[in-house]
Amino acid sequence: MVVYRPVATPGPWPTLVFNHGSTGEGNQPAWFKFTSASPEVGRYFAERGWQVVFPQRRGRGQSDGLYDEGFEADRSRYACRPERSLPGVDRAIADLDATMAYLRQRPDVDTTRPLIGGVSRGGILSVAYAGSQPQMFAGVINFVGGWVGDLCPAADEINPVAFRRGAAFRKPTLWLYGDKDPYYSLQHSRQNFAAFEAAGGTGQFIALPAPAGGNGHFIHTERTL
Template identity: 60%
Template sequence: MFSAFLFGVCMAASAQTAWPGYMGDLPRAVSESSVAAELPPQSAALAEQAVAPTGLAQWGGIWRGWACQAAGCDIKVAIRDLSVEGATVTYAGASQLQTVVDEAPGRFENDELHMRLKTSADLVLRLRKDGDMELGIWRNGSLLSAGVLSRRVPAYVRRVEWLDSPFTENGKPVRLEMVVHRPEGDGPFPTLVMNHGSTGMGNRPEWFGLTWTSPEVSAFFVARGWQVIYPQRRGRGHSEGLYDEGFEADRSRYSCRAALALPGAERALADVEVAMASIRQRSDVDPQRIVIGGVSRGGILATAYAGLHPREVVGAINFVGGWIGASCPDAGKVNGELFTRGASFPKPTLWLYGEADPYYPIAHSRTNFNSFQAAGGKGSFEVLMPPKGLDGHSTYTVQRLWGASVDAYLASIR
């Protein structure tokens, strides 16, 4: 499910910006936008040639990076004409939903560079100790978007690929989108197959077409020599076909009823099986070191898949997994049944959940884990405490909360 992360987190924007607690955890990553941000050529050229006063050179030049949910916005910023008072800032941001190009004077305040965008929002930039730059876009005290910019080489190689599937709709074949994040080189790499969740309540059709990845997960795994592949199920992202994973009859939202929710999960598992069959045949994948993982609905799918296909993966990582929220009357039946399918996986699994999760509270998720264990499943259940400004369902975005546990888990399944 989508969380409220980066959408309307309320903080007071003042001369010393009250950044949320998770800002320092956002990674240097690659934009996932299908639309590239483009700086005006003259502004870019001037920024590349800029000469800065002593102590300010670290601000100047061209910065590239990401913002928005799941790195969905491509961002480029050019900074030139530096002085102790400020600089000329050119901002370009692009996503599937909006493109903005703006240039204006920026001013330094308390080691931050502030610029008013023509959208009436405020762009605030702050340097990190490692030389990268944090970006926040604020309006009326609310943080609209956040991300990280850098002048270094990208954190990983990104590719978008298309997978032919056996599915047809209206007599036409259906192709599935896969996003690949990998280290430099040809592999074969140990590979994490990371599965996406839903879209909150399922009542925002415009979100169905947003490709999901996790720059936080990718940055962690690629730094350790792993490849991460993100298959997009039917009707999600740019994958073709109808998105039909357990809606009410009028498609107004996801259904809480087991009779509708479980067939949606079966459809999703069929998509995962098609993607995994292709991934296992790839020359850049080490078939002996494939781990399946996922967030929210992707987490429960990963666990179920491991049990249904125990010889095809060496591990399963479940971030905040479940199929329907705990407030649904049938949540225990639906989530319990799907998780129990994973119990036949003979190796340990890793379950990571956050306090204050609006969809899957710890008590509900522990009950699911207990049912999984009672059916013979192996694994560990860990509770993570989200930083201020983030709910428990978004703990997968904070590496420091789960990094040590995942490192230990990967070492244990070699």
């Protein structure tokens, strides 16, 4: 777990739990062991009095266990079928259950108003998890969230299903998406948001221009955001 915390104020601090994404197509096992964090997000919130924690789910970074969030049977890549992909959401939610149980015991965490957020697969996971624990968080920040890219033929049978799980969360959710995202087009992402709202979810969807370099999947790295 990577932690960013304020230096000017003593804890306990209000805490943002920020969840990492996937590893592209899931066909590079060496990438599973890279520790994932978003320094721009960590610094932004720490400068404003928040602690930010970046948990590493099972099999990611230095966490033990098997990384198994919806692979094909031969583990050659992420699956693009609901029956294999969606159980990966359940596994990630179980990992977050363990994370939150641990954080509630930490003396540096103010448990009265936590936020949850994430990028890409971590963004959709944060929305879904908030729906499973609707009283736990003060809000959700979803950067370019989705479980499988929209080039997956079954994306419309996977991403809206996971997002609808978050509809039980009645507090604010913020959906931030970038133009020219190679994984999640704005059209697909707006459809996911519409499915979330139709299921009873509430939130704000903001479409942003692509950052320098032209890849809207990395809007969370923009300090000017």
